[in-house]
């Protein structure tokens with residue numbers, strides 16, 4: 266599906282933006298207990314009696330229920346990890362930490378390679394190679410739980426499945442309030458692995474800044490749904506969010522603004538390292554984006570010699586050259602100046618050095634101020650810089666208009682130049698705006714969000730396939746899916762959660778589960794059981810009327 270040209274341009278008038286911002290923390294979007302239809306009671310679903318009735322999201326590849334008694338988590342359950350188990354032991358420790366608040370059990374994590382004691386939860390590397398780098402097997406009997414995977418990431422995903430099989434009360438953060446009569450899991454076996462390698466979300470921390478603490482909450486949400494990539498949109502016209510030692514004014518000048526005139530902010534290198542570490546512990550790769558050559562006003566306001574922009578739009582309301590409106594496409598780095606490439610080189614070098622992940626996202630979207638040749642030449646020179654610093658280039662699909670290396674990746678969003686990239690051998694990340702954009706309104710009355718790509722109710726976000734969405738795309742050409750949250754109207758993590766949940770779990774299932782196992786009716790029934798978990802975790806959400814919560 267293509268978005269007709271022009272539909273997206275009129276995406277946000279200033280008046281509507283102002284209205285959206287004043288409403289940004291009214292009832293529905295910022296109060297987890299209220300919904301547009303009134304308060305939703307916290308009803309705990311009954312514990313599972315058979316694995317066949319699981320409410321797992323994403324739904325697994327195969328689930329085989331057994332008859333017999335359930336596994337019961339007790340104060341004497343041991344978590345058994347391999348001797349000298351490194352990452353496997355760490356995952357065992359995370360499981361113990363996850364179970365502790367609600368159960369009150371301080372479960373020991375014991376190293377042992379022999380037969381585990383009765384009643385243990387065994388977390389161990391092994392299993393068939395067919396599980397791949399992120400798959401796992403989970404076997405539950407009255408006697409034990411075994412989580413086996415080829416790689417630690419698979420163990421982590423297996424832990425998330427085990428967590429979702431326990432009564433919802435396991436998400437409670439206070440032992441004093443007991444939320445289940447017993448911590449049981451029905452017997453059986455789950456074999457599971459993801460369909461796509463790239464399952465991500467993007468958070469725009471440029472239009473509105475999000476603190477390290479807020480981003481960590483977002484990361485925890487991704488981890489719960491087996492997503493493995495967090496793309497951080499670190500720069501745009503309204504703000505520059507990452508410390509660059511060789512160009513300090515990027516943050517001292519470019520970092521202190523945001524949409525609507527708020528104070529902005531930025532991550533120091535230590536803070537960025539902390540986000541990378543926190544995500545890495547959850548097997549989530551951070552993909553940094555510096556959007557270039559357009560969407561660069563914050564950089565140009567900091568260093569005017571970089572700029573060749575059209576005049577700042579009339580919606581500017583900031584001071585000292587800052588831009589706090591939401592027009593797009595007008596700013597650009599000067600493609601013909603040496604200083605531009607010194608800047609790009611320094612920025613890519615410093616960010617690559619603090620990013621262990623393989624990818625660097627160069628943006629490349631919505632450039633109106635350059636000729637086609639200038640644009641292509643900018644992307645090609647920047648691509649060489651990205652590879653020089655050892656990273657794989659990712660760009661919004663417009664980069665398909667330049668000559669791409671075959672390993673470069675294009676992120677499809679409006680679907681009009683993705684095929685140009687594909688024809689050059691590039692792989693695609695599927696983020697079609699009418700399906701995957703978390704900043705689109707759910708309904709005409711959603712207070713926050715935009716609607717240029719259409720309304721995206723839950724079913725719309727769920728009911729699509731990343732391969733068949735664009736005609737002419739082969740399964741091997743799609744590396745995965747990503748759900749972007751642009752934050753022109755989204756000011757804080759509570760509002761971000763409202764736009765993200767439940768659509769992000771829907772996209773997570775699109776990315777993880779085999780097409781043959783997916784159905785809207787199935788998802789609709791399973792996701793309902795997640796609301797009490799979100800409530801206990803303090804995660805705000807949109808109670809879509811398409812679901813019987």
Ligand code: TNX
Pocket residue numbers: 593630631661678702704715751752753
């Ligand atoms: C388009 S998607 C943009 C962003 C906006 C977004 C709002 C893309 C590559 N560019 O600059 O924030 O629409 O939905």
